[in-house]
Amino acid sequence: MSNQRDTALKYAEGHKKRFLDELISYLRIPSVSTQPKHKEDLLKAAEWTAEAMRSAGLEHVEVIPSPVGRHPLVYADWLHAGPDAPTVLIYGHFDVQPPEPLELWDSPPFEPTVRDDYLYARGSTDDKGQAFIHIKMVESYLKTSGSIPVNVKFIYEGEEENGGVTLSAFIPENKEKLAADIALISDTGILSPTQPSLVYGLRGIHYDFIDLLGPNHDLHSGSFGGAINNPLNALGHIIAGLKDVNGRVLIPGFYDDVRELTAEERTLLNKLPIDEPTLLNMTGAPAIWGESEFTFIERLGSRPTLDVHGIIGGYTGEGGKTVLPSTAHAKISMRLVPDQDPEKIKQAFRAHVRTLVPESISVKFRDDTHGSHPIVIDYNLPAIKAAREAYAAVFENEPVLMREGGSIPVVNEFKSVLDLDTVLMGFGLPNSRVHSPNENFYLPLFERGIATAIHFIANLARTPKL
């Protein structure tokens, strides 16, 4: 076993240049799932993924068209480890966030560029780079010993950044096909290149779109201002009424289902080696902010919050224009923690917004993405132990345990529909700029990621009970 693992490790080390070249060609595909103009690119990315899985030696590779007319899934497996060996379901996504604003990228988002050990491209960390790690882990085993010490199944999707509708429909219809002992996902980060960390909790989300409608056409603010309400002014009151200046959400009932952190968890989280100067340096923000009764580490992943992601309304061109705008539009999400329910939060959010909208304005809501439930995974699971040991072996440093603020909706579906716990084995960094201009992947972590995955699979094989 150890020999099998070590030859795989050696293979990965020996082929890292080619692995990088392949990843670069993967990243050239602009697979932006929220933008309809990229629909063909999603299909292209799915086919590229399938071909990479096939080349690695995986079997039953198939591009599965979306039953709901959206983007395809890719499935593959290798099931020859024997009936007693555990089965791992590996998930990743090949779609990416929109690259806008383009002018803030130092190199174009879909022309991957290496500078100082960093690979810059949209999707480099989130999630093509990390999803590719496991395909290369499989290749490293199969091209050396001809076998993997555990059974593996792959299910990769093209809608993670756009609500995951297709996969949500697929999972309950394919329980047998996806049956496994544990799930594995690399779509999170670690604290630093020398300090690995293991995420055991994720926030959920409800994402909503608000349209405010005032007059049926733009008016001259001089002629009508003061007697006709302005949707942009009204939007200000709505936003102010959703969350106070200290970060406390004002939606009635919003905190009702929030599970308090245990004393053990608070201790564990607050031991994390991050301090305020580091966070300020990382973000460039003038000061830390948020609910003062929680430490900023707790606020980062263990507290629910509400953020406005985009506003547009009125005249936004150069110079001034004295318009009383007809409409105002905002995109707003709430990050949720256990045991908040996204559907219940959606109803509470909308009811509260309605109380904030005056009769002189009308409001419409749209939510074209599914909400996702928050989740916390038991960090004492044997599979989590196997992952910790894998990190420790490769990084020569024990990983710390933490919660992350982002959402990976599928983790919850794996649990509720397939009864699977998930190991979140991430290799992003705090400065990977996921969802932002200049997204990047620190290349030593691409290599260490593959090594950690190889170790993890070997560790799993000798774990008696997952």
Add this chain to the structure above:
Amino acid sequence: MSNQRDTALKYAEGHKKRFLDELISYLRIPSVSTQPKHKEDLLKAAEWTAEAMRSAGLEHVEVIPSPVGRHPLVYADWLHAGPDAPTVLIYGHFDVQPPEPLELWDSPPFEPTVRDDYLYARGSTDDKGQAFIHIKMVESYLKTSGSIPVNVKFIYEGEEENGGVTLSAFIPENKEKLAADIALISDTGILSPTQPSLVYGLRGIHYDFIDLLGPNHDLHSGSFGGAINNPLNALGHIIAGLKDVNGRVLIPGFYDDVRELTAEERTLLNKLPIDEPTLLNMTGAPAIWGESEFTFIERLGSRPTLDVHGIIGGYTGEGGKTVLPSTAHAKISMRLVPDQDPEKIKQAFRAHVRTLVPESISVKFRDDTHGSHPIVIDYNLPAIKAAREAYAAVFENEPVLMREGGSIPVVNEFKSVLDLDTVLMGFGLPNSRVHSPNENFYLPLFERGIATAIHFIANLARTPKL
């Protein structure tokens, strides 16, 4: 005199088709003064204006380059009415508001189109159409009797929609050149095609640009939301802190210098034949709104207010993006009434905004337009009487007196620097959509405008003392 006036009226009536064709060619020039890409178009519009004045028979026509590097002025005069005849200084502007959003126009903003007696084009009412009336009034006199019963001076600018910096610099340096007995401006509206009205009050303005800066790049809201403040959320609190939901401005000291309406004025204003259903029908707003202790007519022109004209920040493309944005931008103006001072209001506004900005966000202000003072003109002036009689003769209905909510900064400068009162003789309509898509000029008012101007000039000539 009456014969001179009537032959001029007849000439205008006989040439209305050509006058319209000329106006259409004037409106084809996209002279958007706030957008630098149109700098050449402003020069073109100035030259077109000068040529139209020359053809009408005006003398000393000159395109005057901006001494401050902005857009040119056009001056012309005709001073042969004799030493006892009064002199009228006629002002207009040949620049226009930005046409955006373009997709809401039924015909392109710079391809003038006539539909059902309405001429649709940016600048048709504000102000090329109205400015052109006075050039045609002059032509109608000079091409018939060869003289005008009063002396006239024209000063037309290309920066009215962009702060009027050039004209503000020019006036104090050219007091002699611009010396007159009364000023005349057509840049306002009347109540309806059958109900003329005369504006005797204008609101002033302070227009400000706010930039909020949070983190130095866009962040993933999942990873950082809750511990790093969001400039869009902060902007909501700022806007909500500027004006309450009932329309009362919350800036300390904002109302200190507001002169109360006299009982006579309140009576006069509230007799105006406008009712709430008309205003709702005109605007399409779901309900009337604003300070409940004032009637909506008072709110429309006699009360100061504050409006957000544009907001942009975060992700505004299609679909969702879970970004915690780096910046947020807002354009905000305050409409002012006597005796509020724009500079004092600017200081009070900025000081108040600073109190609303948390330390986790930084703020910058920009104001690239001059503020303007509010003004109220004595509606008992003989020149106002001459204008009322002119309207009554042409419309066969007495004009009502009203205040308008917009700002025409030059009215104040004429008063303070040249000691000139201004007659605001407008021909726009409430549904002219100035500053909006589908701006239009009701063509019967173009014709009646020229006739009213011809009458007014004749009336002035027999007014003993202006």
